[in-house]
């Protein structure tokens with residue numbers, strides 16, 4: 001497990017272009033099937049979005065992200081959230097010394113990004129606010145397409161509107177510094193997300209690794225047009241265990257700082273398991289559940305246990 005040769009293996013790769021994004025086209029239907037297969041087998045895939053998400057915006061936001069983390073700790077600590085684990089996090093001691101993150105709760109809305117920007121830069125920083133907003137909207141569009149296609153592949157498209165209305169998002173900006181000689185190189189310990197879906201974008205520094213069902217670790221290859229689509233446990237439960245939520249971790253190997261930006265979706269309210277996910281081969285495995293209550297159940301920590309969602313709402 002975790003041997004370097006496995007890091008040469010690839011995650012599923014799915015290309016998105018104007019044709020695959022035209023609902024009802026044959027490319028839309030085949031892309032939906034590929035998404036279902038990837039989510040069931042790996043719980044993730046690399047979405048290649050050449051021309052769909054602006055390269056210029058990607059570079060600009062990663063540059064601005066450096067300015068953000070260069071702000072004084074007292075300023076960054078002002079970013080708090082009503083949701084556990086959504087605010088500012090750093091200094092986790094020798095267990096996890098390299099990571100520092102800032103979350104923007106409701107980070108797909110202009111208002112939340114503006115409030116966050118003014119908290120960080122009391123004199124304002126329009127460039128950050130507008131870049132972060134237009135970037136998050138592009139990520140959101142991709143996330144929603146993935147959700148729509150995934151539901152459709154199970155014949156469960158009628159739940160899209162309900163899920164879209166129930167969803168709220170966290171935008172998370174992360175910095176991993178390089179380890180000192182006496183420090184561990186683990187940027188983020190293995191965990192399963194408690195989200196519905198996530199999209200992770202990174203600067204050019206490698207380090208994000210995902211575990212397959214066989215226990216092998218596969219590295220995500222950074223590129224400005226590659227986005228990692230990652231299923232969380234809320235999607236596992238809603239899909240009656242069909243969608244897999246993979247363990248993932250970040251290892252900081254080289255001498256460069258790693259930055260990542262993620263958009264994560266969570267659901268408000270109680271979610272019932274749609275009958276489309278239940279059949280003879282897949283008997284009902286989960287009770288109706290509340291994603292936010294699950295977040296609280298896990299204490300805001302990225303739980304290492306792969307069975308927490310089963311303990312929480314499994315049958």
Ligand SMILES: O=C(O)CCC(=O)C(=O)O
Nearest residue numbers: 174193200208250260262
């Ligand atoms: O920084 C990354 O690449 C992964 C971040 C992550 O897994 C998380 O925030 O849950």
Ligand SMILES: [Fe+2]
Nearest residue numbers: 191192193248
């Ligand atoms: Fe994660």
